[in-house]
Amino acid sequence: DQQVKQNSPSLSVQEGRISILNCDYTNSMFDYFLWYKKYPAEGPTFLISISSIKDKNEDGRFTVFLNKSAKHLSLHIVPSQPGDSAVYFCASLTQGGSEKLVFGKGTKLTVNP
């Protein structure tokens, strides 16, 4: 039973264009949603988060949008850079208790020069 789904295993975009990574979830009890970036042979690095009570959060080139009624969120990267090439994981948590992260399977982003 996969509670967090990233249906696109890979995405390829041109440098300077927008990258849009999508994530769907099934558990309406999630309080926060986080995006992590992962390079090969490294651990995930936190990028940006959004509360379930908000619909948008922005940090520099990264913006996350949340559509709670559709149980869908997306990460926008503008403009995309070759250094953004990595695997992006969507993760969710319920506040209180252990606050363990529930991860999607990831989307591999390739930004071509």
Added chain:
Amino acid sequence: NAGVMQNPRHLVRRRGQEARLRCSPMKGHSHVYWYRQLPEEGLKFMVYLQKENIIDESGMPKERFSAEFPKEGPSILRIQQVVRGDSAAYFCASSPRTGGALRGVYKNIQYFGAGTRLSVL
């Protein structure tokens, strides 16, 4: 400020041997999480520990796996009598758990180590 340190980075074991994975949290963090990533999969939660206490082990296999976080020293994930299916990347994360959220901004971010890649022959 050193990040989360995991060692070894790579560990090779034969079937039936024991594997010990170590994790030192970030300075000032006393909350540790272990996750496992199988090939082509996302990370899956295993266990959450505070110093000397296991808080949530709902993701741990019932047999052969154990974890500890002693008062002194790193957290240890121990796998006894390893099998080929245990081959995976094991990631440790630590968080400050300072209070949850402030004006809708989540504060208890988990910071990950580089992982230990376990290969069982």
